[in-house]
Amino acid sequence: MKKIFLHNTFKNILFWIVMFLYLLSSYWFREDNKIYITTYIGFKVFLQFILSLIILNVYIPFLLHKKKKVLFIFVVLITIYIIQILYSLVRVYYFETFYPEVYKYRPPYVLVERMTSFVAYVSNITWVVFPSIILIAIKHYQEQKDIIALKEQKKTTELNLLKHQLNPHFLFNTLNNLYALALKKSDKTPEVIAKLSEILDYILYQCKDNYVPLEKEIELLENYIGLEKVRYGNRVEVIFEKDLHDNLKIAPLILLTFVENAFKHGISQELQKGSIHISISAKEDLIVFKLSNTKPPTSISLEENDKKSIGMSNIIKQLDLLYPNAYDLKINESNSNYNLRLELHEKV
Incomplete structure (x- = not known):
């Protein structure tokens, strides 16, 4: 001070x-x-x-x-x-x-x-007020800079809070998967631990910025999908299509929550073989993410699950903060399918 x-x-x-x-x-x-x-x-x-x-x-x-x-x-x-x-x-x-x-x-x-004399008064106004006008302009400029800085600081604090809420949410779900494998004394437990280690290393140490390379997020999704395929085995079929023409950046962990929810609320409740279809395209300044997964006809609506999901609500808040007027999220659901489409216009 x-x-x-x-x-x-x-x-x-x-x-x-x-x-x-x-x-x-x-x-x-x-x-x-x-x-x-x-x-x-x-x-x-x-x-x-x-x-x-x-x-x-x-x-x-x-x-x-x-x-x-x-x-x-x-x-x-x-x-x-x-x-x-x-x-x-x-x-x-x-x-x-x-x-x-x-x-x-x-x-x-x-x-x-x-x-x-009024003329003398007006003449005096010219020279006596001149420095005050300059100082007022400087002060106003500084105040505007401070307001912008405070808004950015508030935005960063809120984003960090959302990420800190999201990381335990993801970890809780993954540890549940690991616990289930451990109870079965599965030989795949070490593989799951290794993949979990890679995922946590990325989440905790590599995605501290507001935007990260899209390739890194895709690598995270592939590791997570591999983790879930170890758990579900032949019960799930995952198709992951990528069409990347430009090296774009994306807000970290946005896509992970959507994929995680597809496994948790869709595939985990399937009595028969389920499927997840994911596609990501990147061209010019637009990223398009599509996700479709099967779900049991008798299961609770995934849209209702989304409303109650901490992870999903946090993602919506992050989208509002990081992509104001620059994203479009559409969700369609039937008795047996859940479809999501997210368009992001690159902000960096």
Whole structure:
């Protein structure tokens, strides 16, 4: 916090030094009395500083941010008028008194007229408000950057939370499969453990980014399908078609949940041989994922299962976050089949 304060203080000091030097350079070669012009410009910059200090730290937070726009404009105009009076008094009673040679050939500066002149007031607005406008613009830009950064931070936090919820969900289902094989004392248990190790290595260490290469996700699906085929054996037929023309990226673990649900809610309840048909195509900026699986006619609707599924609800939330207005998910279900089509437009 202290570093941020010092950094902002340094930037403010630098801004006013630059403003002073800019104005001084504009008059430096037109005025012979360098002490006068330095003092005069310093005084004008001081008035600009006072106005900007009041506007940025009092009027904006206590009036403009509280939707009191009319009052904000009114008090700003009044403050500028007060500064005009202060400027006029200092010019007449200080600068014209101590530097008479500078004003010897200039038109007389009638104090009352200058303090009540609308033309003089408008003229003063131009130079006295100029730095404040710049600072307000800079502050607004910084606030917008902070808002965007906070939104991104919130989005990242929410995505990480969803992934942390999803990983235990997947692990729970897979350990159930492993437990079933262990009870049967199956010789395939070591193979399942090896595949599970590869899958977890990918989930825990290789998919931390919001988007990963599609090839990596396909490899994950192949490992998972291999894991399930060890469990179900001849009870399931899996067809996996790939048509990849471009190296696209995809949000991690999106497709895994769909495939996992096909096994869990479809194939696991089949009394006869079930089938799963998966196809993935990638061309230009579009990824199309299709999944179709059989299910027992008497089973609970997979759509109802999807509504109750933690994994599926998390996937929908991730799609909303990572593919806003850039995805299309369609699910159709009959008594014996479950069909899903997901279109993703690449976001990176």
